[in-house]
Amino acid sequence: MIETDTKDVSLTFDDGPVAGVTDWVLRVLQDFDVRATFFCVGENVLNQPDLIQKIAEEGHSIGNHTHNHLNGWTTSFEKYHANIMKCEEALAPFNTGRLLRPPFGKLQPLHIRKLKNEFEIVMWNVLAGDYRPDVDTATCLNGCLDAVSAGSIILFHDSMKACRLLKAMLPEFIEKLLKQDYTFTPL
Numbered sequence: 648m649i650e651t652d653t654k655d656v657s658l659t660f661d662d663g664p665v666a667g668v669t670d671w672v673l674r675v676l677q678d679f680d681v682r683a684t685f686f687c688v689g690e691n692v693l694n695q696p697d698l699i700q701k702i703a704e705e706g707h708s709i710g711n712h713t714h715n716h717l718n719g720w721t722t723s724f725e726k727y728h729a730n731i732m733k734c735e736e737a738l739a740p741f742n743t744g745r746l747l748r749p750p751f752g753k754l755q756p757l758h759i760r761k762l763k764n765e766f767e768i769v770m771w772n773v774l775a776g777d778y779r780p781d782v783d784t785a786t787c788l789n790g791c792l793d794a795v796s797a798g799s800i801i802l803f804h805d806s807m808k809a810c811r812l813l814k815a816m817l818p819e820f821i822e823k824l825l826k827q828d829y830t831f832t833p834l
């Protein structure tokens with residue numbers, strides 16, 4: 648959560664950039680004139696140079712989500728740190744603010760202690776659950792709308808797995824929050 652007196656929220660998108668999903672998300676954000684934060688996987692950044700360029704050009708924030716989407720609970724600090732730095736290298740041309748979101752939200756206490764000197768570690772407080780095959784659009788949309796309050800950091804995924812629900816609910820989600828006078832600030 649962000650400390651705020653205003654009705655301000657942050658949309659975050661993890662796991663991209665992915666062709667066919669991230670470009671769709673960018674179009675929706677552009678249509679609503681809203682900025683967000685993309686926590687990118689380094690190898691996807693290298694595979695999708697046009698998409699990462701577009702994310703940067705359109706005024707969104709970019710953060711590190713490791714190079715290979717590693718699980719921090721089962722990876723040594725040395726290996727984990729090296730993987731983050733590999734992603735950082737892929738992101739270097741885009742002048743990011745050294746934001747880090749650990750994949751699955753999993754970090755060992757030792758990792759947190761060491762990484763927070765170098766990165767701002769950003770978790771979330773609203774999980775859209777957009778990757779769940781067993782959930783329908785209305786449940787996902789209403790669950791998100793009910794969970795949001797001022798200062799919320801909302802986690803979506805611009806991935807193939809999340810594509811079905813994301814495409815079905817994101818435009819309405821943003822529209823409804825705008826109608827409730829929410830504003831959107833990238834991290």
Ligand SMILES: [Zn+2]
Pocket residue numbers: 661662712716750751
């Ligand atoms: Zn992820």
